Amino acid sequence: MSDYIDLATVGKVIGFAIVAGAGLPLVFALGLRSLSVGTAEGDEQSFQVTKNPAALVGAVVCFLLVAAAIVYAVYLITHKS
Amino acid sequence: MTEMIILVLVVVTALAFDFTNGFHDTGNAMATSIATGALKPKIAVALSAVLNVVGAFLSIAVAAAIAKDLVDQSVVTLPLIFCGLVGGITWNLLTWLLGLPSSSSHALIGGLIGAVIAAVGMHGVLWTGVASKVVIPAVLSPVIAGSVAALGTWLVYRSTRRVSARNRQDGFRWGQVASASLVSLAHGTNDAQKTMGVIFLALIAHGSVKGSDDVPVWVILACGLAIGLGTYIGGWRVIRTLGKGLVEIESPQGMAAEAASAAVILASSHFGYSLSTTHVATGSILGSGVGKPGAAVRWGVAGRMVVAWLLTLPSAAVVGAVTYGVAHLIGGAAGVGVVFVGMLALAGFMAYRARATLVNADNVNEEWEGGVAPASASVHAGV
Numbered sequence: 272m273s274d275y276i277d278l279a280t281v282g283k284v285i286g287f288a289i290v291a292g293a294g295l296p297l298v299f300a301l302g303l304r305s306l307s308v309g310t311a312e313g314d315e316q317s318f319q320v321t322k323n324p325a326a327l328v329g330a331v332v333c334f335l336l337v338a339a340a341i342v343y344a345v346y347l348i349t350h351k352s
Numbered sequence: 353m354t355e356m357i358i359l360v361l362v363v364v365t366a367l368a369f370d371f372t373n374g375f376h377d378t379g380n381a382m383a384t385s386i387a388t389g390a391l392k393p394k395i396a397v398a399l400s401a402v403l404n405v406v407g408a409f410l411s412i413a414v415a416a417a418i419a420k421d422l423v424d425q426s427v428v429t430l431p432l433i434f435c436g437l438v439g440g441i442t443w444n445l446l447t448w449l450l451g452l453p454s455s456s457s458h459a460l461i462g463g464l465i466g467a468v469i470a471a472v473g474m475h476g477v478l479w480t481g482v483a484s485k486v487v488i489p490a491v492l493s494p495v496i497a498g499s500v501a502a503l504g505t506w507l508v509y510r511s512t513r514r515v516s517a518r519n520r521q522d523g524f525r526w527g528q529v530a531s532a533s534l535v536s537l538a539h540g541t542n543d544a545q546k547t548m549g550v551i552f553l554a555l556i557a558h559g560s561v562k563g564s565d566d567v568p569v570w571v572i573l574a575c576g577l578a579i580g581l582g583t584y585i586g587g588w589r590v591i592r593t594l595g596k597g598l599v600e601i602e603s604p605q606g607m608a609a610e611a612a613s614a615a616v617i618l619a620s621s622h623f624g625y626s627l628s629t630t631h632v633a634t635g636s637i638l639g640s641g642v643g644k645p646g647a648a649v650r651w652g653v654a655g656r657m658v659v660a661w662l663l664t665l666p667s668a669a670v671v672g673a674v675t676y677g678v679a680h681l682i683g684g685a686a687g688v689g690v691v692f693v694g695m696l697a698l699a700g701f702m703a704y705r706a707r708a709t710l711v712n713a714d715n716v717n718e719e720w721e722g723g724v725a726p727a728s729a730s731v732h733a734g735v
Binding site: 275290296297301303341 | 407410480483484488492496497500501503504505507508511512514515516519520523524527530534537538541604607608611612613614615616618619620622623624625
């Protein structure tokens with residue numbers, strides 16, 4: 272069977288795919304969630320949302336992380352293929 | 353002179369294959385972005401086309417070999433390459449007509465295997481290579497991509513429960529466009545390169561260039577443009593099946609699916625496996641339906657696709673073998689010419705049949721009613 276399938280490599284592909292393929296959407300989602308954290312004041316017609324600064328920083332960090340991963344992916348595509 | 357005519361026909365056919373490769377695979381990257389409205393249909397195919405061309409120019413290592421570990425290189429001749437390409441094109445067009453995503457690489461490999469068997473018999477095919485490099489990855493990759501996409505989908509829905517539906521939809525559309533762009537770029541580097549390799553090999557076989565030479569610039573240019581043009585034409589039938597037929601898709605699912613596709617394609621090419629983008633993308637989209645609680649997944653459509661995948665290699669092989677038999681029987685440039693004309697006639701017939709149930713940028717997102725043909729298309733054609 273080992274002539275046909277290299278389990279170690281398949282394992283690495285699965286590991287990378289989970290971290291990058293499911294992990295990055297999660298980080299992006301957490302960024303979106305942080306972005307929507309805030310306190311609304313007023314009634315339904317006119318209200319003001321005060322953003323939470325810490326949450327805003329968290330959101331920026333999440334989005335930067337995703338952006339860095341995309342840059343790295345482009346690097347991989349252009350240098351490894 | 354005869355050799356020159358055959359060479360020209362091989363190059364033209366290789367570019368035609370590259371073109372069908374482009375429009376057959378537009379949906380792999382862009383179907384979800386089109387279905388969720390993250391990008392307008394025309395913008396999506398234009399973006400994907402540009403990225404495919406850019407990807408083609410970034411291809412560095414073009415192998416002057418065709419299906420290197422799959423067929424005995426010493427039996428490869430120009431008519432054999434030609435008939436392999438015809439097998440690949442025929443299967444690509446048929447599956448496009450039926451709106452079924454299927455692997456262009458498998459179609460080309462199948463066509464070549466068939467032509468090799470017709471030329472020298474079963475021993476010309478390296479079956480161990482076929483099993484380890486084609487069959488097993490084809491079984492594993494959609495399952496891996498689908499599982500990762502399902503996990504990603506579940507995670508993003510779970511972590512954005514308190515985000516308003518509108519903010520969630522708009523936010524994930526951005527992520528969707530970015531991840532779909534990566535898939536397009538990876539597609540350009542992988543797939544345009546295959547056709548470049550085919551043409552380069554044909555030029556070597558003809559004696560116009562040496563194996564140690566660089567790939568001529570016109571080959572890179574022509575292949576990049578052929579795949580880009582094909583992508584821009586947009587395989588709307590396949591896009592519709594992937595974006596509307598398989599699952600009802602929202603932007604968070606779309607981002608999870610494309611991110612899973614990009615990750616699996618990049619990881620496997622990094623570790624030296626070349627996968628079918630189609631199998632990965634389809635698995636991911638299916639997974640994004642499984643991962644969202646309550647989402648509708650049309651398993652019947654998925655089943656039809658799997659049947660098409662199983663038939664890809666043998667069907668393209670039969671076309672490759674039969675056309676090789678015909679070309680060989682007639683012989684020389686005339687034989688290759690007859691097959692070429694036959695292929696053009698068949699392509700014309702399928703393009704004509706497609707008009708009866710036309711799918712285009714305007715009706716690609718219509719509700720799915722059991723088949724690729726949108727309701728408006730049948731009315732339009734009076735069927």
